[in-house]
Amino acid sequence: MYFESLAALWDMDGHGIYVWLAYLLTLCPIIVMVWLPIKRFRQHWRWIEAESRRSGIDVGGAAGESAR
Amino acid sequence: MPASESNLTLHGAFARQFSRHARAIIRSPAEVANPLLFFFMVITLFPLGLGPDPQRLAEMAPGILWVVALLSSLMVSGKLFASDYEDGSLEQLAIAPFPLAVLALGEVSAYWLATGFLLALASPIFALMLGLPATGIFTLMVSLLLGTTCLTLIGAVGSALTVSIRRGGMLLSLLIIPLNVPVLIFGTTAVSEAVMGGNATSWLALMGALALGSLAVMPVAIGAALRVSLDQ
Amino acid sequence: MWTIIHKMGSPPWFFRFSGGLVKWLLPLTVCLLLVGAVWGLLIAPPDFRQGNSYRIIYIHVPSAVVALAGYYVMAFAGAVSLVWRIKMADVTMRAVAPVGAALTAIALVTGAIWGKPTWGTWWVWDARITSMLILLFLYLGVVALFEAYENKSAAARACAVLTLVGTVNIPIIYKSVDWWYSLHQPASIKFTGESAIDPSMLYPLLLMIGAFYCLFAVTVLLNMRAELAWNHRDASWLKQLVQGT
Amino acid sequence: MPLLTASDVTIERGDRRLLADVNLTVSAGEIWQLVGANGVGKTSLMRALAGLARLGVEGQIERQAELLYLGHASALKPSLNAMENLRCHPACDVMASDDDIERALAAVSLAGHEERPVGALSAGQQRRVALARLLVSSARLWLLDEPFTALDSSGCDWLDEQIQQHVEAGGGLIFTSHQPSRFGSRQIDLELARFAC
Numbered sequence: 001m002y003f004e005s006l007a008a009l010w011d012m013d014g015h016g017i018y019v020w021l022a023y024l025l026t027l028c029p030i031i032v033m034v035w036l037p038i039k040r041f042r043q044h045w046r047w048i049e050a051e052s053r054r055s056g057i058d059v060g061g062a063a064g065e066s067a068r
Numbered sequence: 069m070p071a072s073e074s075n076l077t078l079h080g081a082f083a084r085q086f087s088r089h090a091r092a093i094i095r096s097p098a099e100v101a102n103p104l105l106f107f108f109m110v111i112t113l114f115p116l117g118l119g120p121d122p123q124r125l126a127e128m129a130p131g132i133l134w135v136v137a138l139l140s141s142l143m144v145s146g147k148l149f150a151s152d153y154e155d156g157s158l159e160q161l162a163i164a165p166f167p168l169a170v171l172a173l174g175e176v177s178a179y180w181l182a183t184g185f186l187l188a189l190a191s192p193i194f195a196l197m198l199g200l201p202a203t204g205i206f207t208l209m210v211s212l213l214l215g216t217t218c219l220t221l222i223g224a225v226g227s228a229l230t231v232s233i234r235r236g237g238m239l240l241s242l243l244i245i246p247l248n249v250p251v252l253i254f255g256t257t258a259v260s261e262a263v264m265g266g267n268a269t270s271w272l273a274l275m276g277a278l279a280l281g282s283l284a285v286m287p288v289a290i291g292a293a294l295r296v297s298l299d300q
Numbered sequence: 301m302w303t304i305i306h307k308m309g310s311p312p313w314f315f316r317f318s319g320g321l322v323k324w325l326l327p328l329t330v331c332l333l334l335v336g337a338v339w340g341l342l343i344a345p346p347d348f349r350q351g352n353s354y355r356i357i358y359i360h361v362p363s364a365v366v367a368l369a370g371y372y373v374m375a376f377a378g379a380v381s382l383v384w385r386i387k388m389a390d391v392t393m394r395a396v397a398p399v400g401a402a403l404t405a406i407a408l409v410t411g412a413i414w415g416k417p418t419w420g421t422w423w424v425w426d427a428r429i430t431s432m433l434i435l436l437f438l439y440l441g442v443v444a445l446f447e448a449y450e451n452k453s454a455a456a457r458a459c460a461v462l463t464l465v466g467t468v469n470i471p472i473i474y475k476s477v478d479w480w481y482s483l484h485q486p487a488s489i490k491f492t493g494e495s496a497i498d499p500s501m502l503y504p505l506l507l508m509i510g511a512f513y514c515l516f517a518v519t520v521l522l523n524m525r526a527e528l529a530w531n532h533r534d535a536s537w538l539k540q541l542v543q544g545t
Numbered sequence: 546m547p548l549l550t551a552s553d554v555t556i557e558r559g560d561r562r563l564l565a566d567v568n569l570t571v572s573a574g575e576i577w578q579l580v581g582a583n584g585v586g587k588t589s590l591m592r593a594l595a596g597l598a599r600l601g602v603e604g605q606i607e608r609q610a611e612l613l614y615l616g617h618a619s620a621l622k623p624s625l626n627a628m629e630n631l632r633c634h635p636a637c638d639v640m641a642s643d644d645d646i647e648r649a650l651a652a653v654s655l656a657g658h659e660e661r662p663v664g665a666l667s668a669g670q671q672r673r674v675a676l677a678r679l680l681v682s683s684a685r686l687w688l689l690d691e692p693f694t695a696l697d698s699s700g701c702d703w704l705d706e707q708i709q710q711h712v713e714a715g716g717g718l719i720f721t722s723h724q725p726s727r728f729g730s731r732q733i734d735l736e737l738a739r740f741a742c
Contacts, residue, residue, distance in 0.1 A: 025406070075639060085633065088629070095662075157621075161635040299600045
């Protein structure tokens with residue numbers, strides 16, 4: 001570990017604010033980039049589940065039109 | 069009975085498409101005057117904004133002239149295919165027994181003559197307004213001639229992509245401004261090199277290469293983009 | 301080879317294949333990012349000239365590299381969609397555009413933050429940063445064009461044309477911005493110079509670049525799966541899959 | 546020798562399927578009329594047959610002859626006069642001479658209007674200028690979408706006559722119209738081809 005103590009790690013000889021800010025502003029978009037499609041996928045998955053349970057028999061064509 | 073066997077060659081179709089649009093543009097002089105007026109008005113804004121000090125204006129003249137040239141080509145290319153799309157002649161263009169790229173190029177070159185070429189001819193007036201030293205004026209005209217070719221072609225690709233979208237104007241500038249950056253850089257550098265007495269020919273050669281490259285590549289993209297817009 | 305492309309092109313096969321892939325790729329990406337960040341932040345030595353602010357390189361350079369690679373991935377998908385009319389290529393293109401735009405934005409933000417301690421200003425018109433900014437506009441142009449079309453398959457073809465034209469222009473843009481920068485600025489320290497990086501800094505950087513490539517792949521696959529789930533919501537193969545599990 | 550062969554053509558609009566498995570072969574001397582209510586997909590099929598629409602269109606469409614397509618829009622530049630519009634019409638595959646064009650305009654009884662800008666003509670007259678193209682082009686396959694709209698009775702008779710002559714001279718034609726079939730044209734009722742949805 002290059003830094004002696006946690007305080008030194010946080011301060012990084014004065015540059016800490018920039019480094020940690022940069023890493024934070026990278027971490028947040030990455031979390032959103034990964035989490036958003038998973039949420040959308042689950043939404044669609046649950047919608048299909050509800051759709052097939054509700055309709056039971058296979059309703060052809062544009063059943064999903066209303067939900068677009 | 070059909071008049072006669074098809075006797076139309078490719079360059080005949082190109083010339084026909086060119087003359088069709090040249091006539092349409094001549095018939096509506098506003099189409100020609102607008103970009104020049106726009107250029108004229110925006111050029112007068114800069115001294116108001118930056119102060120009348122001639123020395124400072126002269127130093128920034130190449131950049132100002134080229135940025136305004138880019139903006140005026142942006143304004144014009146929005147209307148390039150719009151009228152053809154509405155009156156249905158774009159459909160006919162796509163069905164014509166000739167490559168769409170060549171016919172579209174005929175149309176775009178008519179537009180270039182009416183906008184880019186005239187801009188290059190009129191540019192000495194605007195250069196003198198900003199106090200651009202005389203050594204740079206000739207280079208400015210040549211760089212504008214080559215540059216507006218690229219700008220019009222890239223603008224045509226943007227126009228072809230957004231012609232079927234209702235309010236495509238704003239989107240058009242977002243699409244093509246990044247693509248126009250190299251032309252702006254080369255043009256401005258060529259003129260400022262000429263003003264400083266350096267050799268501008270290398271930069272003009274680069275612009276010539278860019279212009280020829282665009283002439284070769286862009287019509288194909290325009291043709292593909294027009295087919296996509298017609299496919300709505 | 302041809303059967304691979306054919307299989308890749310069929311949504312049911314790709315849906316199952318990407319499901320399995322994401323299961324192990326996502327955890328791998330997370331741990332790669334963690335190891336790379338810890339290595340870059342804690343273990344690697346600071347740069348003797350720039351001090352600790354140099355540690356931002358471990359996120360700035362990878363995001364810039366992958367963002368540019370992402371544009372070429374999008375162009376390739378566009379070409380496949382234009383030439384072979386494979387629907388999966390349209391879905392790929394639509395999935396890559398926002399990810400690429402986000403990575404370019406990350407590269408710009410981290411570059412700006414890095415510029416503050418090094419040059420004292422938040423925004424510096426360095427060649428690399430300016431080219432990144434133009435790449436961001438190219439990405440935003442593709443995303444905006446896609447949203448502007450109602451008919452989504454026509455949108456995909458329009459974006460394919462735009463991306464291919466953009467790909468032809470990117471090298472020219474990068475070169476012209478470099479010349480523009482070197483002309484107006486005496487060659488001060490090159491921002492992310494190709495100067496030989498000391499191995500103790502090079503390995504974490506390479507690891508982070510690998511991590512960002514995995515991140516790119518995972519987010520694109522996730523986007524594609526979400527898109528496929530919606531596009532094929534009425535398809536029987538998907539309903540069986542949903543009822544099956 | 547067929548002029549146009551379309552085999553199991555399916556047309557989708559958005560994710561709704563408009564038409565399914567349309568089969569059609571137009572050979573020389575045949576007149577086809579597409580019949581169906583509004584919105585059944587007549588224009589979409591015509592555009593697909595003309596090669597304008599490829600998205601959402603499956604199936605094989607081959608055109609073995611030069612094509613003349615007349616859509617709802619008459620493809621005329623309002624600022625140009627009738628002569629110029631016909632001389633440099635984008636899709637016309639023939640470099641027509643001026644007296645060919647004059648004869649064509651006279652045939653559609655627009656004799657005095659050659660020099661006036663097309664924008665100044667009435668909708669019916671503009672439609673006639675567009676139809677005058679039929680006389681100037683050497684295309685053997687005609688695709689006319691609603692050619693009879695905005696035409697008065699004399700215009701319709703003239704168009705019938707042109708269609709007869711074209712077919713006798715070995716041309717082929719598909720057209721859409723709401724008026725009942727005027728001559729022995731074979732009909733495709735698109736209602737049958739509509740996908741039950």
